[in-house]
Amino acid sequence: MDLCEKTIHEETIFEGKIITLRKDRVLLPNGEEADREIVEHPGGVAIVALDEDENVYMVRQYRHPFKTILLEIPAGKLNYGEDPFTCGVRELEEETGLVAGQYDYLGAFMVSPGFCGEKIHIYLARELSKGTMHLDPDEFLEVEKRPLKELLDMVMNNEMEDAKTVLGILKANEWIKKEQY
Numbered sequence: 001m002d003l004c005e006k007t008i009h010e011e012t013i014f015e016g017k018i019i020t021l022r023k024d025r026v027l028l029p030n031g032e033e034a035d036r037e038i039v040e041h042p043g044g045v046a047i048v049a050l051d052e053d054e055n056v057y058m059v060r061q062y063r064h065p066f067k068t069i070l071l072e073i074p075a076g077k078l079n080y081g082e083d084p085f086t087c088g089v090r091e092l093e094e095e096t097g098l099v100a101g102q103y104d105y106l107g108a109f110m111v112s113p114g115f116c117g118e119k120i121h122i123y124l125a126r127e128l129s130k131g132t133m134h135l136d137p138d139e140f141l142e143v144e145k146r147p148l149k150e151l152l153d154m155v156m157n158n159e160m161e162d163a164k165t166v167l168g169i170l171k172a173n174e175w176i177k178k179e180q181y
Contacts, residue, residue: 008025008026010024020040039115039118044118045075045091045123047123059071059095062140070161075091076095087121093132097131099129102126106124108121108122
């Protein structure tokens with residue numbers, strides 16, 4: 001069975017600074033038609049910045065959709081067409097004031113593929129040194145470092161809900177374990 005849906009019509013509903021909302025009319029595999037609401041987003045990059053003592057540099061910031069402050073790995077939005085590695089290097093220094101001498105690509109994930117086109121790439125950054133922190137004018141955050149082991153416990157105890165952070169911490173830990181064998 002062909003599971004693909006064929007787009008019949010696309011309509012842009014809203015164009016914002018970060019997202020575009022689109023309504024698509026699609027032809028289903030059974031011949032019926034349906035509407036799909038799509039959030040277009042250029043994607044992003046998240047960085048697990050790990051020092052030589054296995055501490056991870058985290059950012060604490062307010063997230064308005066959930067009206068709460070979250071502890072997260074540094075991350076940022078890709079510009080359309082931008083290379084994820086270039087974005088990751090930029091975002092690490094912008095948000096933490098750190099520069100890394102080594103980067104390992106840990107993969108990417110689809111944030112919510114049922115309605116959103118956002119994909120986040122994750123890197124492990126090591127060999128850290130001081131750079132220059134330079135936040136965007138509308139960006140307010142605090143940087144703190146936490147032991148990787150503590151963050152793993154937080155993930156497994158459901159004390160961390162941010163998907164990119166959960167996945168980044170788990171993937172970085174597995175990467176490090178594989179290197180040690």
